[in-house]
Amino acid sequence: MNLxxxxxxxxxxxxxxxxxxxxAIALTQSTVSQHMASLEDEVGVPLFDRQ
Known part of the structure; x- marks a missing residue:
């Protein structure tokens, strides 16, 4: 996990x-998704309810 x-x-x-x-933060949606997948792997739980 990083800042x-x-x-x-x-x-x-x-x-x-x-x-x-x-x-809003000037990244691609793919990059955002990759970072969140990595963060979820690190914490061991889903962080969002994807619909």
């Missing part, structure tokens, strides 16, 4: 979606 992943996590929560967070 960059936490910032991405916060952006997702604040923006309400992965794609909106990606736009």
């Amino acid at each position: 960059h992943q936490i910032k991405i996590f916060v952006a997702i929560v604040e923006q309400g979606s992965f794609s909106a967070a990606a736009d």
Whole structure:
């Protein structure tokens, strides 16, 4: 876990979606998803309810 992943996590929560967070922090949606998959692997639980 690193600060960059936490910032991405916060952006997702604040923006309400992965794609909106990606736009807000100037990353691709794919990059945001990869970082969150890595973070979820590290903590061992899903962090979002994906619909």
